[in-house]
Amino acid sequence: MSFALRGVSVRHSSSAAASPAALSDLTLAISQGEQLALIGPSGAGKTTLLHALACANRPHAGEFRAFGIDPWAMGNASRRALRARLFLAPQTPPLPPRQRVVTAVLAGRLPQWTLWQAFASLLKPADARAAWDALSRFNLQDKLYMRVDRLSGGERQRCSMARLLVSQAQAFLVDEPLSALDPALAAHTLSVLQQEAAARNATLVCSLHQVELARACFPRIVGVRAGRIVFDAPREAVTDAMIDTLYQHAARDAVAPASEQAGDEGAMPLITRCF
Known part of the structure; x- marks a missing residue:
């Protein structure tokens, strides 16, 4: 089992103790190697849930x-070791703008490196070939030695996914990885992520605003609204009525938490070719 939540509630660290929880009474189990899409309106709590799974937000x-481990019952060093088995990819990748792409990609190995190895790789990339291979899966190999601030928004998102590929993570927690991509690039990027997860039997939890893409490509879909799970079902069981209910009255139900990203792109047309 990759993740097990029972009655979990989460507040943002900056929130007052009496403030409403960003996630309320969530019960969810995710098996190792499972691929799951999180959908729901902005402010629903999808980003907060991903951060909780990544052991970044304490319930x-x-x-x-x-x-199988309670990360918050561990010491800091043990918790850092556990986090090395997880890869959290935020919607806006934290890529230093003046850094070269090769260095930004190889940062996916930082959890396994010593401080000296990390410093040495800044001076001379430790494994440029691995970075090139990862970038090539997203058709970005020609950007290997370019500065990050020369990349477009979509290229930065795919660079972040290349960073995921060089990591040794056993669970991929990916937040809106397709928001800056056109439909063709989105389909290709999602296919690469799913293939990589399947190849290493890694768990993939991906939040998406592209509902039809989620329904076409993921075997399991979890609908979240106002910090609660509205449904958790195989894609064959997710109906149009369930989707309508999930997004109904969204503006009334939720005010976006600080960790949720703005700038929804809207649903893309149905894409039928998925991994």
Whole structure:
């Protein structure tokens, strides 16, 4: 089992103790190697849930296990080691603008490197071939030695996904990886992520605003609204009525938490060719 949540509630670290929880009473189990899409309106709590799974947001109620372990019952060093088995890819990749792409991609190995190895790789990339191979899967190999600030928004998103490929993570927690991509690039990027997850039996949890893409490509879909799970079902069981209910009255139900990203792109046309 990759993740198990029972009655989990989460507040943002900056919130007052009396403020409403960003996630409320969530119960969810995700098996190792499973591929799951999170959908729901902006402010629903999808980003907060991904951060909780990544052991970045500590629940204030309920029980949480990652790989069968309670990360918040561990010391800091042990928790860092556990986090090395997880890869959290935010919607806006934290790529230093003046850094070369090769260095930004190889940062996916930082959890496994010593401080000296990390410093040495800044001066001379430790494994430029691995970075080139990862970038080539997203048709970005020609950007290997370019500065990050010369990339477009979509190229930065795919660079972040290349970073994921060079990591040794056993769970990919990916937040809106397609928001800056056109439909063809989005389909290709998602296919690469799913193929990589399947090849290493890694768990893939991906939040998406492209509902039809989620329904076409993921075997399991979890609908989240106002910090709660509205449904958790195989894609064959997810109906148009369930989708309508999920997004109905969204503006009334939720105010976007600080960790949720703005700038929704809207649903893309149905893409039938998925991994």
